[in-house]
Structure formats: C-alpha cells, structure tokens
Amino acid sequence: MAFLELAGISKQFGTTVAVAEYDLAIEQGAFVSFLGPSGCGKTTTLRMIAGFEQPTTGTIRLDGRDITRQPTNRRNMGVVFQSYALFPNMTVAQNIAFGLQLRKVSRQDRARRVAELLALIGLPEMGGRYPHQLSGGQQQRVALARALAIAPQVLLLDEPLSALDAKIRVSLRNEIRTIQRKLGITTIYVTHDQEEALSLSDRVVVMNAGRVEQVGTPLEIYNTPQTAFVAAFVGTLNVLHATVHDPAAGSVMVAERELTGITAVRTKQRGDAVTITVRPEAIAITSADAANHLRVTVEEVTFLGAIIRVRVRACGQALSFDMLNRPGIVLPTIAESLALAIPGDACIVVEPAAGEIRMPSLATQVQAAAPVG
Amino acid sequence: MRRRLWSWVWLAVGAMYFVIPLGATLQFSLQAKRGEMGFTAYRAAFASPRFVESFGFSLRVAAATILASVLLIVPTAYWVQLRLPRLRPLIEFCTLLPFVVPAVVLVFGLIRSYNRTPLTNSSEGLAVLLVGSYVVLSLPYMYRSVDNGLRAINVATLTEAAQSLGAGWGMILRAVIFPNVFVAILSGAFVTFAIVMGEFTIAFLLAQPGFGPYMNQVSSSKVYEPSALAVVSFALTWASIALLQIVGRRVSGPRLSGGGR
Numbered sequence: 001m002a003f004l005e006l007a008g009i010s011k012q013f014g015t016t017v018a019v020a021e022y023d024l025a026i027e028q029g030a031f032v033s034f035l036g037p038s039g040c041g042k043t044t045t046l047r048m049i050a051g052f053e054q055p056t057t058g059t060i061r062l063d064g065r066d067i068t069r070q071p072t073n074r075r076n077m078g079v080v081f082q083s084y085a086l087f088p089n090m091t092v093a094q095n096i097a098f099g100l101q102l103r104k105v106s107r108q109d110r111a112r113r114v115a116e117l118l119a120l121i122g123l124p125e126m127g128g129r130y131p132h133q134l135s136g137g138q139q140q141r142v143a144l145a146r147a148l149a150i151a152p153q154v155l156l157l158d159e160p161l162s163a164l165d166a167k168i169r170v171s172l173r174n175e176i177r178t179i180q181r182k183l184g185i186t187t188i189y190v191t192h193d194q195e196e197a198l199s200l201s202d203r204v205v206v207m208n209a210g211r212v213e214q215v216g217t218p219l220e221i222y223n224t225p226q227t228a229f230v231a232a233f234v235g236t237l238n239v240l241h242a243t244v245h246d247p248a249a250g251s252v253m254v255a256e257r258e259l260t261g262i263t264a265v266r267t268k269q270r271g272d273a274v275t276i277t278v279r280p281e282a283i284a285i286t287s288a289d290a291a292n293h294l295r296v297t298v299e300e301v302t303f304l305g306a307i308i309r310v311r312v313r314a315c316g317q318a319l320s321f322d323m324l325n326r327p328g329i330v331l332p333t334i335a336e337s338l339a340l341a342i343p344g345d346a347c348i349v350v351e352p353a354a355g356e357i358r359m360p361s362l363a364t365q366v367q368a369a370a371p372v373g
Numbered sequence: 374m375r376r377r378l379w380s381w382v383w384l385a386v387g388a389m390y391f392v393i394p395l396g397a398t399l400q401f402s403l404q405a406k407r408g409e410m411g412f413t414a415y416r417a418a419f420a421s422p423r424f425v426e427s428f429g430f431s432l433r434v435a436a437a438t439i440l441a442s443v444l445l446i447v448p449t450a451y452w453v454q455l456r457l458p459r460l461r462p463l464i465e466f467c468t469l470l471p472f473v474v475p476a477v478v479l480v481f482g483l484i485r486s487y488n489r490t491p492l493t494n495s496s497e498g499l500a501v502l503l504v505g506s507y508v509v510l511s512l513p514y515m516y517r518s519v520d521n522g523l524r525a526i527n528v529a530t531l532t533e534a535a536q537s538l539g540a541g542w543g544m545i546l547r548a549v550i551f552p553n554v555f556v557a558i559l560s561g562a563f564v565t566f567a568i569v570m571g572e573f574t575i576a577f578l579l580a581q582p583g584f585g586p587y588m589n590q591v592s593s594s595k596v597y598e599p600s601a602l603a604v605v606s607f608a609l610t611w612a613s614i615a616l617l618q619i620v621g622r623r624v625s626g627p628r629l630s631g632g633g634r
Binding site for chain 1: 526527530531533534535536537538539540541544548549552553555
C-alpha cells in the first residue's frame with residue numbers, strides 16, 4: 001500500500017475548478033515533484049495535503065489513515081514556503097525549536113536537536129541570529145531545518161527556491177536532495193521549473209489546468225511524453241504536422257518529404273493527420289542522399305555555450321536543432337541549405353489531453369516555459 | 374533660496390500657533406508667587422489628594438482600556454486579515470465611527486442602553502462602562518495601528534508555518550502574531566493612554582473621578598493650578614509620543630524592513 005495516497009481529490013473555489021479528479025500514490029521515502037505552469041493546481045494540491053485547504057471531494061490517506069479532515073497542526077507534515085516564513089521575532093535556534101517546544105521536548109533535547117539540524121544545513125554558528133540577519137539562501141536553509149526538526153512523516157516544499165538567485169538555487173536544490181536521501185523522508189516538491197523537477201525527483205507529476213497530465217520518472221517524462229502538453233512543457237521541442245503515408249512502414253509525409261520508422265503511426269490509417277514531435281538534440285546534419293531527411297534553410301544560429309542552436313525552416317515549418325560546440329566546428333550560415341536527419345525512433349506522436357490542449361500554431365517550435373536555472 | 378526662506382517663515386508661523394499659547398500657559402503656571410517664577414502652583418496641585426486620586430484613577434482606567442482594546446482588536450484584526458479580508462472596509466468604517474459620533478451622543482447612548490443593569494447602578498459598573506467607552510474612542514487609533522502592523526508581516530504564511538509545526542490558534546496568536554505586532558500595539562497603546570488621561574466629556578457625564586473632570590473642577594476654583602495641570606497633561610502626551618518613537622525604533626529596528634542581507 002502506498003504511504004501517501006490521494007484518491008479522487010478535487011478542489012473548487014466558487015465556480016472555479018482548481019484541481020479535478022486527482023489520484024496519486026506515493027511510496028515512502030520517494031521524492032515526487034509537481035510540475036506545471038502557474039495556476040495548474042500544483043500548489044492547491046500541496047496545500048490540501050498539508051491541510052491548509054479542504055478538498056471538495058476525495059480522500060487523502062497517510063500511512064493507511066484517512067487524514068482528509070484532520071487539522072494541519074495534527075498532521076505532522078513539514079512545510080517549506082517560497083517566502084521562507086521564518087518567525088521574525090525568534091532567533092534561528094528558536095525558529096527551529098518551535099515545533100519541538102510544542103511537542104513538549106525537554107530543553108536539553110531541543111538544544112541537541114537544534115545543533116544537529118544547524119550542522120545538517122551547514123549553519124552551525126547561526127543559531128543566535130535573527131532571520132533578517134541572514135541571506136535568502138540561509139533563511140531557506142533554516143526554514144528547511146525548522147520543517148525537519150519535528151521529524152515529519154512527509155516534507156512539503158512549495159517552490160522553495162523561486163525567490164533565490166540562479167547560483168544559490170542550484171546549490172541549494174542539490175543540498176535538499178542530499179538531505180532528503182540521507183533522512184529518507186517522503187517529499188513532495190512543487191515547482192514550475194522543469195530543470196528542478198527533472199534533476200531532483202524520483203517521479204514527476206506534470207499538471208495542467210487542475211489535472212494530472214502524466215506521472216513518471218524524469219526520463220519517462222522527457223523521452224516519452226504522453227500528451228501534447230507534457231511534450232510542449234518539458235524541454236524544448238519541435239512540432240511537425242504530418243500525414244500518415246504508410247502505417248505498416250511507420251512512414252509519414254511532412255509536406256512532400258517522407259519520414260519513416262515512426263512506429264507509433266502503425267495504429268493509424270493512411271491519410272490521418274498526426275502531430276509528431278522531436279527534440280532538437282535528436283536532429284543532426286546529414287548528406288543530401290541519406291534516408292529520412294528534410295531539406296531545410298538556415299534562419300538563425302544562436303550560440304549557447306556548450307551547444308549551438310540552429311533555427312531552420314523546412315517545408316514551411318520551423319525547426320530547431322542543436323550542435324555540440326566541439327573544437328573546429330563549422331557553423332552553418334544564414335540562408336544556407338542543409339539536409340537534416342530526423343531519426344524515426346526519436347519521433348514521438350502526441351495526443352492532446354482530453355481536448356484541452358491546443359497545439360501551438362502550425363509547426364512551431366515550442367520552448368520550455370521555465371527558464372533554465 | 375527665496376522659496377526656502379518662505380518655507381521657514383511658514384514653519385515659524387505654524388509653530389507659533391502652538392508654541393505661544395503653550396508658552397503663555399507655562400509662564401502663567403510659574404507665576405503663582407507675585408514677582409518671582411517658581412513651581413508653587415505645581416507643588417500645590419501635586420499636593421492635593423484629589424489630584425493623586427483622579428490621576429491614579431485615570432491611570433488605572435487607561436491601563437484597563439489598553440488591555441481590553443488589545444485583547445479585542447488584535448484577534449479581530451488578525452482574523453479579518455486572515456479569513457475575512459472582504460469585511461475589511463466595513464470594519465474600517467466601524468472603527469472610524471468614534472470620529473463621527475460625538476462623545477456626548479455616545480455616553481447618552483450607553484446610559485440608555487445599559488440603564489438598570491449592574492453597569493449603571495454601581496460605581497464599579499460605571500467604571501467598566503467608562504473603560505468600554507474609551508475602548509470605542511480609541512478604536513480608530515488602535516485598529517489602524519494593529520492593522521498596519523499585521524500588513525507589514527506575512528500573516529497568512531506565518532500562520533500556516535506555525536500550524537504545520539503543530540501550533541493551535543491560541544499559540545499562534547501568543548507566540549507569532551502578538552510579538553510581531555508589538556510595536557504597532559505599543560503605538561496604539563500610547564495614543565490610547567494620551568486620550569484617556571485627558572478625556573473629560575464621558576468621565577464627567579458618567580460621574581467618574583477622572584483626571585479630566587478634576588482639571589475642569591480645579592479651573593473653576595483656582596487660578597494658577599489649572600495651568601500647571603494643563604502643562605502636566607501636555608507633557609504626558611508628549612512623553613507618550615517620545616516613548617513611542619524611541620521604543621518603536623529600538624524594537625522594530627531593521628527587522629521589519631525586509632528579508633535579505
């Protein structure tokens with residue numbers, strides 16, 4: 001049985017449906033991320049787990065117990081907020097000890113636990129400081145220590161790194177993961193940053209418009225997106241509109257060019273319109289006589305450091321592909337004509353989810369919504 | 374340069390509006406003995422048992438008023454901000470009513486409403502009624518002050534953080550909300566103190582031995598003592614304001630000014 005189970009959870013605010021028919025089972029010790037754009041219901045779901053909001057329907061079970069109607073202060077869940085939410089009137093040590101004090105832990109044990117946690121978050125000398133005397137990153141570390149002090153059954157993190165600058169975000173997220181692994185604590189992490197979700201999680205729940213789009217490992221989410229939304233939201237993606245030519249051979253026509261080896265179209269009928277997606281890193285320059293290629297014209301070359309992203313136009317459709325920045329690399333020039341290999345096994349045929357997702361206009365390249373941190 | 378000069382001129386005119394009457398009162402209060410300046414009037418005023426009695430009474434009433442309004446207003450303002458933000462305009466309107474309703478109307482309304490109850494048929498009851506009226510009088514200052522204090526902190530998130538750590542409502546108010554709006558409470562408390570110490574109408578109409586009615590009574594029978602008491606009353610108000618500044622600066626410091634370094 002799952003450690004934390006959400007069954008048929010929904011939440012309505014007036015006539016607005018924030019979360020609908022949400023089912024999720026989380027194993028003990030897992031690190032699960034809720035990923036999605038603003039307003040997708042990820043924070044509302046987290047708040048229902050924490051007990052800050054009551055679900056309109058459904059049940060939440062923790063370790064076999066129904067906690068749906070249990071008040072927050074009896075749930076034993078640690079929460080870390082985006083805005084740190086440290087008590088300004090208390091020192092760092094008093095903040096960390098607050099939950100222990102409420103649990104009537106003796107003064108000596110409290111002091112010992114506070115010292116342990118301060119060491120864990122790498123701020124052993126900061127116990128006597130007030131929150132306003134710490135940097136944002138330090139405050140969030142203290143908030144994490146405060147949440148961990150009560151030995152919660154579940155740790156809930158609501159966009160904990162969003163208020164921090166890029167460098168600290170990366171180092172702190174690695175620290176969070178290290179601490180989580182060390183303590184083996186079941187963790188739910190809400191973020192709109194796909195890089196955070198993919199790099200931290202055992203499993204990612206991609207959400208959109210109050211619904212779960214896909215649940216899977218970061219690799220599954222990135223490599224085999226199940227809906228058009230997931231494909232578009234996670235990573236950078238090329239979208240091609242094509243027509244099925246020969247289902248048995250997995251071949252489709254993109255304008256006048258034939259692409260083969262796309263196994264997912266085998267279930268389709270000849271003449272069906274399909275949406276095919278392919279990651280920029282899967283496309284490569286090839287020779288003009290190679291199979292499975294598109295003739296393209298270079299429109300823009302963008303230097304991104306380790307990689308060079310090239311935007312091209314093929315049969316009226318825009319595409320991007322990446323080149324690794326190796327020594328001696330020859331960059332394509334604007335208006336140059338190239339042949340690009342589109343491997344059939346890298347093409348994903350996506351389905352719009354429940355009619356809610358509209359693919360972007362004809363053959364557009366869809367950029368990830370979140371900045372790379 | 375010319376503009377600057379005029380600024381100073383207008384400031385001086387404005388200051389004279391306050392300073393001249395006050396200076397005159399002070400000077401007059403020091404002239405109780407013919408031909409010399411001294412504190413005779415002050416000594417006489419302070420030596421009167423009625424002074425000690427009325428001053429002590431007003432002090433106790435002020436303390437009770439502050440306590441009652443803090444206990445009433447902090448949880449109310451907190452709850453309005455946390456759960457009923459839509460009611461804020463209505464609550465703000467109610468808190469401003471004491472500015473519109475004259476004290477005389479208020480006191481007759483109270484007497485009519487509580488007539489033939491323990492609140493009007495004993496002196497203790499009347500003192501409670503007096504405290505109640507002062508709580509109403511101080512509402513605009515206390516509520517606004519506390520409400521501003523609460524707006525300066527993230528009430529909703531701090532509450533949720535405390536709840537997640539296991540705190541109930543009582544503990545949240547006591548350990549998180551009260552300490553973080555302490556400066557705001559102090560600010561409201563000093564203004565309340567100043568109002569109560571000098572209030573005349575309500576105390577007089579409820580026949581309570583307050584400092585205001587005592588000053589009024591003295592002014593009808595003495596010459597120099599009323600001026601001395603007026604100066605004392607002003608000094609008290611100014612001391613309250615000065616304390617407010619000092620304590621506010623020391624307690625809040627940079628703490629409420631923000632997060633990062």
